[in-house]
Amino acid sequence: MNRIITISREFGSGGRELGRRIAEELGIEYYDREIIEQIARHTSFSEEYVHQVVEGRYHRLFPITVNHSFFVGDYQTKLLQSVFQAQKKTLQELAELSDCVIVGRCADYLLRDYHPYRIFVYADFDVRKERCMAYNNENERFSEQEIEKHIRRIDRERARFYREYTGQNWGDKAYYDLCVNTTSRNVDDLISPLAKMLEKL
Amino acid sequence: MNRIITISREFGSGGRELGRRIAEELGIEYYDREIIEQIARHTSFSEEYVHQVVEGRYHRLFPITVNHSFFVGDYQTKLLQSVFQAQKKTLQELAELSDCVIVGRCADYLLRDYHPYRIFVYADFDVRKERCMAYNNENERFSEQEIEKHIRRIDRERARFYREYTGQNWGDKAYYDLCVNTTSRNVDDLISPLAKMLEKL
Numbered sequence: 001m002n003r004i005i006t007i008s009r010e011f012g013s014g015g016r017e018l019g020r021r022i023a024e025e026l027g028i029e030y031y032d033r034e035i036i037e038q039i040a041r042h043t044s045f046s047e048e049y050v051h052q053v054v055e056g057r058y059h060r061l062f063p064i065t066v067n068h069s070f071f072v073g074d075y076q077t078k079l080l081q082s083v084f085q086a087q088k089k090t091l092q093e094l095a096e097l098s099d100c101v102i103v104g105r106c107a108d109y110l111l112r113d114y115h116p117y118r119i120f121v122y123a124d125f126d127v128r129k130e131r132c133m134a135y136n137n138e139n140e141r142f143s144e145q146e147i148e149k150h151i152r153r154i155d156r157e158r159a160r161f162y163r164e165y166t167g168q169n170w171g172d173k174a175y176y177d178l179c180v181n182t183t184s185r186n187v188d189d190l191i192s193p194l195a196k197m198l199e200k201l
Numbered sequence: 202m203n204r205i206i207t208i209s210r211e212f213g214s215g216g217r218e219l220g221r222r223i224a225e226e227l228g229i230e231y232y233d234r235e236i237i238e239q240i241a242r243h244t245s246f247s248e249e250y251v252h253q254v255v256e257g258r259y260h261r262l263f264p265i266t267v268n269h270s271f272f273v274g275d276y277q278t279k280l281l282q283s284v285f286q287a288q289k290k291t292l293q294e295l296a297e298l299s300d301c302v303i304v305g306r307c308a309d310y311l312l313r314d315y316h317p318y319r320i321f322v323y324a325d326f327d328v329r330k331e332r333c334m335a336y337n338n339e340n341e342r343f344s345e346q347e348i349e350k351h352i353r354r355i356d357r358e359r360a361r362f363y364r365e366y367t368g369q370n371w372g373d374k375a376y377y378d379l380c381v382n383t384t385s386r387n388v389d390d391l392i393s394p395l396a397k398m399l400e401k402l
Contacts, residue, residue, distance in 0.1 A: 115385070122374065173323065173372070179380035184316070193398035200390055 003028070003099040003201045004116035006108040008162075008176070011154040012128030014187045015121030018180070018194070019103045021187070025195035029100035035090060042086035045079075053083045054105055055157060084165065104158075108175065109166040117201050119194075120176040123183045125151070204229070204300040204402045205317035207309040209363075209377070212355040213329030215388045216322030219381070219395070220304045222388070226396035230301035236291060243287035246280075254284045255306055256358060285366065305359075309376065310367040318402055320395075321377040324384045326352070 005022065009015020016032060023030035036054065040047045088110045094100055095114045102111075108118040123131075132147050142150070162170035173179050178197075180190065206223065210216020217233060224231035237255065241248045289311045295301060296315045303312075309319040324332075333348050343351070363371035374380050379398075381391065 120374075124375075171374070173321075173374050173380045173382070174325075176380075177382045177385065179374045179377075181374070181378045184378065189401055190398065193394045196397055197391065197394035 001114060002095060002097070003198070004095050004107075004111055004114050005101045005198055005201075006111065006116045006118050007101060007103045007121060008108055008118070008170070009103070009121040010123065010128060010171070011151050011158070012132045013121045013123040014131065014182045016103050018121055018182070018187050018190060019101045019119075021191045022195055022198065023101035025191055026099070026101075026198060029094070029098055030103075031094055031100060032103040035087075035094070035102070035105050038090045038093075039083065039086045042089055043082055045083065050083055050086075053080060054087060055154075055161070106162060106165055109162075109168065117178070117198060118176045120171060120173070120179045122171065122179065122181055127183045202315060203296060203298070204399070205296050205308075205312055205315050206302045206399055206402075207312065207317045207319050208302060208304045208322060209309055209319070209371070210304070210322040211324065211329060211372070212352050212359070213333045214322045214324040215332065215383045216320075217304050219322055219383070219388050219391060220302045220320075222392045223396055223399065224302035226392055227300070227302075227399060230295070230299055231304075232295055232301060233304040236288075236295070236303070236306050239291045239294075240284065240287045243290055244283055246284065251284055251287075254281060255288060256355075256362070307363060307366055310363075310369065318379070318399060319377045321372060321374070321380045323372065323380065323382055328384045 005019075007015050007019035007022075009018075019032070020030050036047055036051050039054070040050045043050065087105060091102065091105060091107050091110050092114075094102065095111050095116075102116075108116060128151055129144075129148060132151060133144065136142050136147060159170040162168065168175050180194075182190070206220075208216050208220035208223075210219075220233070221231050237248055237252050240255070241251045244251070288306060292303065292306060292308050292311050293315075295303065296312050296317075303317075309317060329352055330345075330349060333352060334345065337343050337348060360371040363369065369376050381395075383391070
C-alpha cells in the first residue's frame with residue numbers, strides 16, 4: 001500500500017506550505033488545488049462549482065454547471081452527493097497511484113482504508129492573521145477587519161463541511177496522528193524532522 | 202534561557218517513555234516522579250501527600266503530614282495552595298538549572314514564562330488499555346475491568362487537577378505545540394525525529 005500523508009489545516013497556519021515542502025523533501029507527489037480539476041472531470045460540473053462545494057460553501061451555491069441548467073430543492077442534495085462521490089473516487093485514484101501528500105478535501109477521512117498518516121496544522125488566531133496580513137500587503141489590500149472575517153469564515157466553512165460529511169469534529173486531535181502548532185515555530189524548521197518521521201510509515 | 206520541553210500525557214499512551222528517551226537522545230536532564238520529592242522538601246508535607254495532590258486526588262485526601270496534625274475545611278484549601286506554590290518553585294528551580302524534559306506536574310502551564318515546548322501524548326483508549334494489560338501481565342494481576350476503570354480514573358483526575366489549577370482544558374491542542382498520537386506508531390520510531398525537531402528551539 002502506498003504511503004499517504006494527509007494535511008488538514010486552519011486557514012493561515014502554513015499547513016499548505018508545510019505539506020508541499022514535506023512532499024518535496026520526501027520526493028513524493030503533492031496534491032492540493034489540482035484535485036478540484038480532477039473531481040470536476042469525474043462529474044459534469046464546472047471547476048468553480050466543485051470548488052464551492054468542497055470548500056463548504058454550498059449554503060450559497062450558485063447553480064453554474066457545465067451540462068445542467070438550474071436545480072433547486074432535493075435535487076441540490078443529490079447534486080452535492082455526486083460531487084462528494086467524485087471527490088472520494090478522485091482521492092482513491094491518487095492514493096492508488098503512488099506515495100503522496102494530500103492537502104485538505106477530507107482526504108484523512110475519505111482515504112481511511114488506506115491508513116494515511118493524518119496531520120493537522122494550526123496556530124493562534126493572531127499569528128494566522130499576521131501571516132494573512134503579510135501576504136495581503138504584498139498582493140491585494142484588504143482591511144484588518146476584512147481579513148479577520150475571512151479567516152473566521154473559511155475555518156467555519158471547513159469545520160461545517162467536515163462535520164456534515166464525516167460525522168467527526170474538524171480539528172479534534174483524536175482523528176489525527178500528529179497536530180502541529182505553528183504559532184511559535186517556523187515552518188522551515190519543521191520540514192526536515194517531519195520528513196524523517198514520515199520516512200518509515 | 203534554557204531549553205525546556207514539557208510532556209503531558211494520557212495514561213497508557215507511552216508519554217513518559219517518550220519523554221525519558223527524548224531527554225536521553227538530546228543528552229539533557231529528565232524529571233518525572235523525583236519532582237514529588239523536591240516539592241515535599243519545599244514544604245513540611247510527606248511525599249505521599251504531595252503525590253496525592255499533584256495527581257489530582259485531593260478529593261479524598263488523607264491528612265497525613267510530617268509536621269502538622271489534622272486539618273479540615275478552609276485550611277485544606279490553604280494547604281493545597283502551599284503544595285501548588287512549592288510545585289511552581291520546584292519547577293522554576295529545575296528550569297533555571299539546565300535544559301530539561303519534564304513529564305506532567307502542569308509544567309507546561311507553570312513554566313509558561315520560560316516558553317517551554319509543550320508536547321501532549323495521547324492514544325485511542327483500546328491501545329492504552331492493551332499497553333496497560335501487557336504491563337500488568339508482567340507484574341501484578343488486575344482484571345480487564347479494573348484496568349479500564351483505573352485508566353479512566355487517572356485521566357479524569359489529571360484533567361480535573363489541570364483545569365482547576367490552570368483554568369485551561371487538559372489535552373486541548375491550543376495549549377500545546379505538538380500533539381502526538383501513539384495509537385499506530387511505535388514510540389521507538391518517534392524518538393529520533395522528535396529529538397531532531399527539538400534540537401533547535
